[in-house]
Amino acid sequence: xxxxxxxHIARSPAKKKSWISRLNWxxxxxxxxxxxxxxxxxxxxxxxxxxxxxxxxxxxxxVELLREGSLQSAIGHTxxxxxxxxxxxxxxGVVLGTILxxxxxxxxxxxxxxxxxRSFPSITFVPLAVLLFGFSSAMELVVVVYxxxxxxxxxxxxxxxxxxxxxxxVARTFRLSPLRNITTVILPAAASKIIVGxxxxxxxxxxxxxxxxxxxxxxxxxxxxxxxxxxxxPERMFVYFISxxxxxxxxxxxxxxxxxxxxxxxxxxAERGQKS
Amino acid sequence: MSPSTATTNSxxxxxxxxxxxxxxxxxxxxxxxxLVLGLALWQIFGAVDSPYFPRPSTWVEQIVDFYGSGALxxxxxxxxxxxxxxxxxATIIGTILxxxxxxxxFFDRALGPTLEFFRATPSSAMVPLGVLLLGxxxxxxxxxxxxxxxWPILLNTRAAMREFNPTLLDxxxxxxxxxxxKVRTIIMPAVSTAILLGIRVGAPVAIIVTVLIEILTxxxxxxxxxxxxxxxxxxxxxxxxxxxxxxIALAFNFCIAAIxxxxxxxxxxx
Numbered sequence: 302x303x304x305x306x307x308x309h310i311a312r313s314p315a316k317k318k319s320w321i322s323r324l325n326w327x328x329x330x331x332x333x334x335x336x337x338x339x340x341x342x343x344x345x346x347x348x349x350x351x352x353x354x355x356x357x358x359x360x361x362x363x364v365e366l367l368r369e370g371s372l373q374s375a376i377g378h379t380x381x382x383x384x385x386x387x388x389x390x391x392x393x394g395v396v397l398g399t400i401l402x403x404x405x406x407x408x409x410x411x412x413x414x415x416x417x418x419r420s421f422p423s424i425t426f427v428p429l430a431v432l433l434f435g436f437s438s439a440m441e442l443v444v445v446v447y448x449x450x451x452x453x454x455x456x457x458x459x460x461x462x463x464x465x466x467x468x469x470x471v472a473r474t475f476r477l478s479p480l481r482n483i484t485t486v487i488l489p490a491a492a493s494k495i496i497v498g499x500x501x502x503x504x505x506x507x508x509x510x511x512x513x514x515x516x517x518x519x520x521x522x523x524x525x526x527x528x529x530x531x532x533x534x535p536e537r538m539f540v541y542f543i544s545x546x547x548x549x550x551x552x553x554x555x556x557x558x559x560x561x562x563x564x565x566x567x568x569x570x571a572e573r574g575q576k577s
Numbered sequence: 578m579s580p581s582t583a584t585t586n587s588x589x590x591x592x593x594x595x596x597x598x599x600x601x602x603x604x605x606x607x608x609x610x611x612l613v614l615g616l617a618l619w620q621i622f623g624a625v626d627s628p629y630f631p632r633p634s635t636w637v638e639q640i641v642d643f644y645g646s647g648a649l650x651x652x653x654x655x656x657x658x659x660x661x662x663x664x665x666x667a668t669i670i671g672t673i674l675x676x677x678x679x680x681x682x683f684f685d686r687a688l689g690p691t692l693e694f695f696r697a698t699p700s701s702a703m704v705p706l707g708v709l710l711l712g713x714x715x716x717x718x719x720x721x722x723x724x725x726x727x728w729p730i731l732l733n734t735r736a737a738m739r740e741f742n743p744t745l746l747d748x749x750x751x752x753x754x755x756x757x758x759k760v761r762t763i764i765m766p767a768v769s770t771a772i773l774l775g776i777r778v779g780a781p782v783a784i785i786v787t788v789l790i791e792i793l794t795x796x797x798x799x800x801x802x803x804x805x806x807x808x809x810x811x812x813x814x815x816x817x818x819x820x821x822x823x824x825i826a827l828a829f830n831f832c833i834a835a836i837x838x839x840x841x842x843x844x845x846x847x
Binding site: 415 | 686694695697702703705708793804815819
């Protein structure tokens with residue numbers, strides 16, 4: 302919803318509407334309608350699956366979990382690990398991506414290695430990390446950092462590679478030091494691509510955090526999902542599931558807000574670039 | 578001055594962006610040097626019986642072992658089969674939904690938030706849900722993978738349909754085209770590039786979800802083999818399968834990219 306909203310705003314910057322008219326009412330109504338339909342079908346016994354709870358049962362499950370405090374701590378754990386891992390990945394990814402992108406020689410001698418390593422499915426590193434670090438939060442963090450780093454690195458690299466030769470010439474004409482060249486020319490020019498990388502990286506961080514929790518780490522939303530699945534408690538499980546989805550949307554929206562406040566000019570470009 | 582800026586003015590430099598397009602497919606072999614060097618150093622200096630970081634030669638022995646015990650080929654077959662099948666289904670559903678949602682402003686706004694929620698929900702969270710609802714079945718494996726891999730295709734198709742030039746539909750009206758002919762000759766060509774791109778983005782997602790399901794549920798496949806090795810503290814086996822799955826993923830993505838390049842060869846390089 303936030304994304305369509307943002308695009309909507311970007312398209313009509315002149316008109317300033319109140320947030321009420323900008324809200325996607327049709328979409329909200331459809332969602333409500335779907336939930337109502339689900340509720341009615343479930344109550345009427347039309348849904349054949351044994352383990353689909355009615356939305357109202359889920360609210361009960363949510364209240365239960367909130368009272369126990371397990372939902373809050375699970376959200377805190379997952380969000381914490383995903384964010385910390387993502388931040389570490391951002392630093393490593395942008396620094397390495399810039400180094401690899403700026404020097405043709407280094408790139409030539411590493412390109413294929415980067416291609417090979419980054420296309421390894423990150424999920425396969427979870428069993429390895431479990432083997433090396435045990436069932437721990439350290440394992441989860443390592444997996445998150447590893448997966449998100451590639452995403453940020455590759456996007457930074459692409460951004461740096463697409464900096465126009467003209468801009469590089471300008472930097473050369475002004476005899477900028479390498480450091481100033483990077484901070485004042487290269488990184489701003491590559492920013493829209495880097496932002497796309499940061500956003501995709503955050504998504505990936507959350508996916509891998511949940512995956513690591515589902516497979517091995519005894520904490521967080523993913524672990525909650527597994528426990529409730531094995532305990533055959535669908536209404537509590539759906540609460541965890543929806544929390545994961547909402548957490549993803551929330552983190553994305555926050556990041557987008559920060560970026561659009563901090564770098565308003567680049568946000569529109571990133572919006573366009575994100576589609577490709 | 579950094580070496581890169583020093584060489585900016587050489588004439589060949591200007592053409593770099595063009596060669597970038599093909600970079601993933603034809604990366605020169607010298608780029609593999611760091612990787613090969615790292616593995617070689619590991620092999621030479623690694624402890625002979627390290628419990629956590631076994632030398633690369635033991636990985637190969639493990640692969641031969643898996644092959645010899647008859648576990649490798651069925652697992653490989655199961656993974657590839659469900660991967661291809663789910664990607665095919667995801668393409669069909671994603672294309673149809675993408676065209677519908679992209680063609681109608683009303684559908685777009687109505688389904689936007691619901692689609693957004695499913696898109697934003699990490700696919701890893703769907704796996705326990707799918708297992709609970711559908712059990713340890715092939716249906717479960719396929720539907721979860723389809724659900725995850727469908728989004729890039731759907732969203733790309735939707736974006737292409739939004740930029741679709743309505744005048745083209747007038748052409749269809751002028752020629753009194755049948756519905757089928759309209760879809761085939763006007764709509765499909767407009768969205769096919771977007772669909773191919775969506776498949777290329779969706780393929781790695783499909784691999785990840787398939788392997789995750791196999792790790793988690795133990796249904797036959799490469800992921801199950803990997804989880805088994807980990808549970809038996811077989812570190813050489815874990816490394817070996819990690820590399821093997823990685824290489825398979827690499828080959829798979831390469832094939833998809835090649836297919837995409839084949840079908841878009843008539844287009845000017847963007």
